[in-house]
Amino acid sequence: MAMSQEKLKSFLIKAFPDALIEIQDLAGDNDHFAVTLTSAAFEGKNRIQQHQMVFEALEGHMGKALHALRVKTQLPRG
Amino acid sequence: MSSLFDQIRETLVSNDVVLYMKGDQKFPMCGFSNTVVRILETLNIPFHAVNVLKDMELREGIKTFANWPTIPQLYVKEEFIGGCDIVSEMYETGELQALFAEKGIGA
Numbered sequence: 001m002a003m004s005q006e007k008l009k010s011f012l013i014k015a016f017p018d019a020l021i022e023i024q025d026l027a028g029d030n031d032h033f034a035v036t037l038t039s040a041a042f043e044g045k046n047r048i049q050q051h052q053m054v055f056e057a058l059e060g061h062m063g064k065a066l067h068a069l070r071v072k073t074q075l076p077r078g
Numbered sequence: 079m080s081s082l083f084d085q086i087r088e089t090l091v092s093n094d095v096v097l098y099m100k101g102d103q104k105f106p107m108c109g110f111s112n113t114v115v116r117i118l119e120t121l122n123i124p125f126h127a128v129n130v131l132k133d134m135e136l137r138e139g140i141k142t143f144a145n146w147p148t149i150p151q152l153y154v155k156e157e158f159i160g161g162c163d164i165v166s167e168m169y170e171t172g173e174l175q176a177l178f179a180e181k182g183i184g185a
Contacts, residue, residue: 047164048146055147063147068110071163 002030003065008058015057016041026070034070042073082139090156093126094183098140099150103127110162111150117169123184155181 005023012021012035019039026032035054042050050073055062062069090096097114101107103125106115118125130137130149141147144158152159154177159165168174178184 047167048158048160051160051164052145060147063141067148072167 003061004030005033008033008035008066008069011058011061012037012054015053020076026068031066032068033066034072036072036074038074038076040076042075047073082135083143086136086140086143087156089126089128090153094155094181095123095125096128096153097125097150098128098130098136098153100129100131102129107131108149110148113162114150114152114165117165117174121169121175121178121184123178154178154183 005025009021009023012019016037016039019037019041022036022038024034024036026034037054041053045053051071054071054073058066058069095118097111097118099106099108099111099114101111103115106112115127128136130140137149140149140151144151146158146161148161150162150165152161152165159174159177160168165174168177
């Protein structure tokens, strides 16, 4: 079970068009990525809600094709 | 599904800290579950571990219950705190320690 980095990024760009999206490949097996998303869309949301927004962007793949995705969300500085 | 949710609520009501995980406290079966176990042990926080690998209906049901697609899941006083990433981040910023202190749990 895996997903290419390009496909992962395309999901995130579609859902967070304004975001800065940083993806780190942790193992080279299309199954262990670390994603950092910086977006104003997270304004007013707690961490759980922010991460749930990311899971929704991944359209049900989280916990399935993507079982070991590390997620960090943050608001733009300043 | 509702009886499963009742079972989950019962567990959450009767334990201050509950960790739904893969494996158990002595033998975590996944790196993410292991990370949260180590954090709780480092903070001397007693917790009730639930091994979801033993109950496939629970393993999927808890994801629906919390609207959270992965395991582990940490609950403190019936409140969902997060998975490995959020718990680790809160540990690094000290928010997790503050949460336990505020709830009167642990040291």
